[in-house]
Amino acid sequence: MVSTDSWFRSLRFRLTFWNSLVLLILVGLTLLGLRAGMSLALEHELDLLIKEDARETAMFWERFHATPEAITEELRRKSLSHEERGWFGQIIGPKGEVLFRTPSTPISFPQGALDSNGPVSFGRFRVVEVSTEKLGLGVGRVVVGSSIDFIQSDMDQFDDLILVAWLLMVIIAPGTGYWLAGRATRPIGEILRTAEKLQPGRLSERLSLSGAGDELDKLCLVINSLLDRLTTYFERQKTFLANAAHELRSPMAAIRAGVEVALHRDRTAPEYREILEDTAEECAGLSMLVNQLLLLAEMEGKLWNEVTPPVRLDDLARQTISMFQGVAEQNQIQLVPNLLPVSIGVNIHHLRPILNNLLDNALKYSNPGATVFFHVGVDPNGSDSALLSIQDTGPGISPDELSKLFDRFYRTDIARSKDGNRTGTGLGLSICKSLVEGHKGTITIESALGKGTLVLVRFPIATEVG
Amino acid sequence: MKLLVIEDNPTTGKHLETGLCEAGHEVLWIKDGKRGLDQALTRQFDAIILDLMLPELSGMEILGKIRIKGDRTPILLLTALGSIEERVAGLQAGADDYLVKAFAFPELLARLESITRRTAAPAIVHEIGLIKLDLSNRRVTSGVTELQLTPTEFSILELLMRQKGHVVTRKMLCEHLWEADWEGTTNVIEVHINRLRSKLEKVREPTMIQTVRGRGYTLGLN
Structure with missing residues (x-):
């Protein structure tokens, strides 16, 4: 039965769930990576800007060091124009004294030189220092800093975008996934519904193909x-x-x-x-x-799996011949045996009816004066099987009848006319076939009208124990 | 012989009882497994005829319980299940022999005799009418004339003489001659019987083989 209560166990749900989960994690990780990259890029950009500013300021100071008003004015102009960036700067003389300092400089920022050149972080600021050496003024240093708050606000905006994108994914991925999985598994549902309707007595329904060849x-x-x-x-x-x-x-x-x-x-x-x-x-x-x-x-349709001690096929054939010798003589049929030793692992109670039935048939359908050859030995066409062949010179069987010979209850016209009222059951050959095949053997019948019939039975040769 | 028959089918049971009584045996017929087992364990019988499919207690269980007590009373199984595995299972569980239903009554008598006769040595010489069959030298004579019989004819005559007064079925003859029955429409025995008959007639032997329609053959006086 297809139960609806275990919906979360359905193939459709599981496909959607795992697919969406993996997709959302991957997209989430990608977005986070993107965010980190962007943050780094913005910082790098800011570093380049403040380096430029520092170099510019240094050059300005080198040029206008004689007019401090101009420098103060330049620094004021810069800090004003870059106000939203929280720009500040200070110029430090050769002796470490602070020559100029913008009012926008954070109060906590140390008055004096930094110990490193590269851009460094100071609180919520990025700071850079360049050295300058000109006109015998000695080594001066220019420190320029800029707030990273604008990066933060950019990143906050970006985060909002990322979150929206991801939330959209959360909605879209399972939705489309569920729809696609539904499309893909719909034939399974049809298979289930059709299969549910099938009954042993009513097997006429067939599953319909989508034609996709999948x-x-x-x-x-x-x-x-x-x-x-x-x-x-x-x-x-x-x-x-x-x-x-x-x-x-x-x-x-x-x-x-x-x-x-x-x-x-x-x-x-x-x-x-x-x-x-x-x-x-x-x-x-x-x-x-x-x-x-x-x-x-x-x-019928079964394989005999029990371990069966090997039996001598030729010995059993001798018994069968002894059983039918009298009948053969009575019907003036010459029975020509050629029995060579060979052992097979076939249950003796199953082997006897095979031999008896086949010889009985050969004798029954042979006319007086005919000959029946009964041969047992190793198969010349494959030394790992034993061959039993019974050949008669009887009237033969037409190809049409030959194909039905192993059908249960089938009797040839000759069988019907010969047996008269006390007819055989018509089961002999189908029993032979299922017995032979149940013991991993094969049985074939070749026949030509007017010439006779040849029955060939092959069994795997038993490997002698000990 | 004192026989216990455990069989639930009323018709089969009734006919078994009548047939065995008429064959000169003392028969106790029990219809269910439980009481059957009680009887088997409390009283002494020469043989037990046990049906496999019984209400309450199955034949196999009864068989097991009898044998576990160390009781070696000969047991003949009657079974409707004829597959080889089932027959093997019955024999392995300690039955002395089995008969697949539907069996011919003479077969039942013959099997009973063979499972209870284990100690007594079979006779070497059989005689009926003027015929004398000697198993020691495999010679058959009618009065002073010696009959030339084929081994098959000899064996047929031997079984008929051993069972004189009783019907011998084709199946019994087949099993006696070739160790196994031949279940087919071709009568593989008839031709030998006919030859044997004509050999007996030739020496004007008063004993003749009678055909019992639908059942088999028996030796009788002309």
Whole structure:
């Protein structure tokens, strides 16, 4: 069932959540980096400006040192024009005495020289010092400072921008992400809805493909082909069940008719005996059919996984030949065995019906005077498998019938006409096939009309223990 | 023999009881597993016929409980489950033999006999009518005439003589001759029976093999 309560566990939500989280962190880090870079750039800019100012002032002082009024006026002009920058400056004589000092100079700022040249921070100010040496005045120094408050206000503005941008991301990223994830996962929702509707008895629905050829389309294709196979399998099982019921019905009908007629009126002992004998005969047929059905159910589509001690295929074949030798002689069929030693790891109770069924078929459909070759040995085309081949010179099987030979309950026309009323179950070969394949073997039948039939069974050779 | 039959199906149970009584056995038929186990543990039987699918206590459980007590009474399992794994499981749990339902009654009798006969040595010489079958030298004679039989014919006759008076099914003959049954429509026994018959007729042997329709063969006097 698709539950709605665990919405936060949905693929769509998780995709959106993690994607947005990563995106927001990355964008946040980028913005912070940008901010730090900008702050550094502004500071650097300010440093260049105050250096320039300091050099300018120094040059001015060198030139107009004789007229202190001009210098005072120049410093006043500068501090006024750069007022919003909190500009200040002072000129220090060779002996360290303060010659000029703008009124805008912070009171706490030391009267005298700095000890370093480069721009340094002093409280909320950047300060720079340049030396000057001219006209025998000795070494003088000019100190110029500027407030960093304007950088701060720029940065504050920038921070607002960053925050707005980031908040927009917070809204947009999960929103679009959720929408995109929804689009991407919509086919999954459809798959779920369709799959929910599927019932073992109603497998006609198929998932629709988007046509994009993406992974989801491939998934749909795989699921659809699985559904196709399941449908075929269920249809086969249904047909099989119906056929089995039909096959059970005729002996049952015969038994019931016999019993009811017997009970209809009083009869003589021999009459009762005959009816009971009929019943016993029909029961034997029923037993055989039921046992074959059980054997099919036991092995159908299954792999025999139990460890099976190796058996000599040729020894078992000898037993089979001994079992059918009499029948062959009676039908004037020459049975030509060629049994070479080979061992296989096949359960003996499964191997016997295979050998018996195949030889029985070969004898059943051969005409008097025909020959049946029964060969057992190592497969000449692959030394790791054992080969059992039964070749008859019978009437052969048409290609059309050959393709249906392994179908359950299928009987060829010849089988029907030969067996007459006491017909076989039509399960023999399908049992053989599932038994052979259950033991990792293969079975193939080749046939040519008028020439005969060749049955080939291959099993992996058992590795002898010890 | 004193036999305990634990079988819940009323029809099967009734026929088992009647059939075994008529075969000369003393039969106690119990319909459920619990009482069946009580009887098996408190009284002495020559053999127990145990159905596997029982209400309350399954046949396998009963089997286990009997064997865990050290009781070695021969047990014949009746099972509707015929797969090889299930049969193997029954034998491993200590059953002496098993019969898959639906079985022919003569098979049940033969199996009962074979699981209870373990100590008594089987007879070497069988006789019926004028036929004398000697297992020690594998010779068959009718009066003074020696019959030339193939090994298959010899084995068929041997089983028929061993079970004289009883029906021998095709399945029993197949298992006797080739260790396994052949479940197919082709009657692989018939041809040998026919040959055996004609050999018996040739020497005017009064004993003949009778076909019991739907069941098998039996030896009878002409």
